[in-house]
Amino acid sequence: MLVPTPFAVFFGLLVFFHCSEFLLAAIFMRHELGTTSWLISKPYAKAMGFAVLEFWLEWWLRPGIKGASGGMGLVAWVGLALVLTGEVIRKVGMVTAQGNFTHQIRRQRDPSHQLVTHGIYRWIRHPGYLGWYVWCIGTQVLLCNPVSALAFAFVAWHFFRDRIEYEEYYLRRFFGPAYDEYARRTPTWIPLIP
Ligand SMILES: C[S@@+](CC[C@H](N)C(=O)[O-])C[C@H]1O[C@@H](n2cnc3c(N)ncnc32)[C@H](O)[C@@H]1O
Known part of the structure; x- marks a missing residue:
């Protein structure tokens, strides 16, 4: 039988x-479709490259820390659960917001842009970011990469904190008190970002 390896x-x-x-x-962002739509920026590619390097270095030097004899150990299964959870949260957010979700943050009000507060947005203010945050930490737990797991949690947290602040500045300009009211009642669920 073919046993899947964490890698x-x-x-x-x-x-x-x-x-x-x-x-x-x-499907939803045709106006901005291009190479950036793959979401592979240079810093992101470097971070993933570092993670792959960590995985293979530890595999070579200390295979024991990678868990069960090459297969999926308990930690890897926890990582897989995190990755799938993050993926579902993000993609449900994208499908719910449809054309209101853009990969590039809008800085000009588009007449078709509506404030989304229904579905998953009713419970989570930034499902796309929460989902990606959980997803990226999950990838490192899946690989049993202790250094990258901590580094991803730290760096991605700062990235999303700054991005949310920037994005919400424009959302408040576009939607005024309706966005304030929405933000007041809807948490991000990202630690320390209310
Ligand atoms: C990369 S998407 C991320 C959306 C959201 N922050 C999330 O994590 O699900 C960024 C775009 O979504 C738009 N956006 C964010 N929240 C929104 C909402 N509740 N309703 C409508 N548009 C929203 C912003 O104006 C921005 O152009």
């Missing part, structure tokens, strides 16, 4: 994530 599972999920982002951009 093969990670690689498959990584390919799925980026292909599905491009596909949803092709």
Whole structure:
């Protein structure tokens, strides 16, 4: 029987994530479709490159820390659960917001842009960011990468904190008190970002 290794599972999920982002951009964000729709920026590619390097270095030097004899150990299963949870939260957010969800943050009000407060947005203010945050930490737990798991949690947290602040500045300009009221009653669920 073919036993899936954490690295093969990670690689498959990584390919799925980026292909599905491009596909949803092709459906809902045609006006901004391009190479950036794959969501592979230089810093992101470097972070993933570092994670892959960590995985193989530890595999070579200390295979014991990678868990059960090459297969999926308990930690890897927890990581897989996090990746799938994050993927579902993000993609449900994208499908709920449809054309209101853009990969590039809008800085000009588009007449068709509506404030989305229904579905998953009723419970989570930024499902796309919460989902991606959980997803990226999950990928490192899946690989049993202690250094990258901590680094991803720290760096991605700062990235999303700054991005949310910037994005909400424009959302408040576009939607005024309606956005204030929405933000007041709807948490992000990202630690320390109310
Ligand atoms: C990358 S999407 C992320 C959306 C949201 N922050 C999330 O995490 O699900 C960024 C775009 O979504 C728009 N956006 C964010 N929240 C929104 C909402 N509740 N209703 C409508 N548009 C929203 C912003 O104006 C921005 O152009």
